[in-house]
């Protein structure tokens with residue numbers, strides 16, 4: 001996406017240790033439907049955890065429960081010292097969890113730049129709350145990272161293509177200066193080449209900024225290529241957890257749950 | 261020609277008031293998908309508060325500020341206390357609740373302020389201006405009306421377009437869930453949206469009362485014309501509300517002037533039906549289903 005020599009101009013990696021995300025024993029229901037049963041997932045700053053599984057497995061519900069859109073029946077969500085279990089989404093976002101929802105969450109009535117500015121507003125608040133300068137994602141950094149949207153910054157966001165929208169929401173999430181990035185099916189509807197590009201950027205960002213990334217995907221093969229750890233959900237339960245490479249090599253599991 | 265000019269001028273000053281009222285409806289519709297039938301009664305109530313202040317010896321301007329300030333609080337209060345609890349139920353509930361507020365406020369006004377006609381002061385003259393030897397139909401008060409609405413519109417546009425708060429307000433109105441994921445306190449934004457709308461509604465109540473009689477139901481015609489203006493503009497579009505308001509003001513003025521004032525209500529209805537037949541989403545509404 002960006003010429004390599006530009007990389008050094010991006011914000012410097014943070015110096016303090018990032019807070020760890022803990023997701024433990026989450027149970028969530030929609031009326032009579034239990035969508036998650038005691039789900040725990042391993043996460044670590046600087047690493048990508050892929051959450052895989054068939055339609056209806058509970059992947060989206062897991063992310064929505066972490067970000068506060070769904071209240072869990074049991075279990076906990078913590079970020080560093082802070083208990084975020086059952087907290088309001090705006091509180092969780094303020095604590096440093098950026099959730100890019102399924103279907104991408106572009107606010108189509110706003111311009112590209114206004115979408116990004118919303119991210120910056122939270123980022124600035126978080127930076128001042130921490131008492132120090134932010135890691136310093138600026139609008140320009142993001143536009144440099146994704147030149148495709150830079151040209152369209154003054155256009156309404158609903159004029160963007162699917163791939164551009166994905167870049168927009170990832171860029172917007174970065175501007176919030178997150179410690180945790182939750183991505184719900186970012187590859188959906190994108191050409192394989194664009195998926196590869198976006199995953200490559202994601203990989204770089206995760207390492208450079210010690211982000212804790214939870215990547216929900218139907219596209220298990222690509223997700224396991226970019227992830228460090230893999231979790232497989234089926235009917236709301238965790239049925240497998242291991243290193244991404246091991247999951248990808250487990251033929252029986254792949255056939256049973258991942259369809260490749 | 262002289263008559264046409266006169267009707268245009270008086271249509272503009274009436275239209276400005278319809279525009280303000282329509283704008284108040286649109287601001288609330290856009291953010292909470294509620295048609296606020298209580299808007300007229302809210303504006304009536306705050307105008308009575310201003311009248312009490314004038315009775316107590318306050319200046320017109322201090323009373324105006326009191327009305328706008330109490331409109332702000334009343335809007336916030338109604339959103340928090342009355343609308344919020346029913347918001348997540350069936351879509352029709354909040355609308356029915358606003359009808360309830362409408363009736364309650366009118367009854368309360370009769371109790372507190374009496375049901376008799378009272379005259380409301382105007383800060384400027386109510387006789388036509390003169391250009392050379394020609395009498396114009398525009399009064400100093402009419403000019404003040406247009407100016408007050410214009411200033412309010414410009415302030416709102418500046419707020420929504422150019423400030424961080426305005427961006428948060430718009431984002432909350434368009435997509436609450438995504439806004440919350442971006443740390444925007446959407447609940448507070450919706451309350452503020454109602455409060456701002458109620459200020460504009462109060463302004464319209466005050467302006468239409470100037471130099472006229474007020475009684476608890478004096479806003480009823482304004483509710484009808486303001487509603488037609490809002491629908492004309494598309495309900496979703498603040499600019500549409502303003503243009504719709506001015507258009508209705510002009511149309512009613514011409515109809516009253518050339519055909520007789522008894523035709524004004526009929527004309528409003530015809531305009532509404534005609535526009536909805538040709539453009540169901542209003543002149544400036546988005547017909548598309550919202551994509552998220």
Ligand SMILES: Nc1ncnc2c1ncn2[C@@H]1O[C@H](COP(=O)(O)OP(=O)(O)OP(=O)(O)O)[C@@H](O)[C@H]1O
Pocket residue numbers: 030033034035053054055056057058059060061062102218
């Ligand atoms: N709002 C809702 N109300 C009721 N049931 C729901 C709701 N959202 C999800 N469910 C149910 O919860 C279960 C998990 O859904 P979820 O959306 O988390 O699955 P998913 O793994 O993200 O699926 P997909 O891959 O299709 O996006 C499903 O059985 C679904 O039908």
Ligand SMILES: [Mg+2]
Pocket residue numbers: 059060061102
């Ligand atoms: Mg899903």
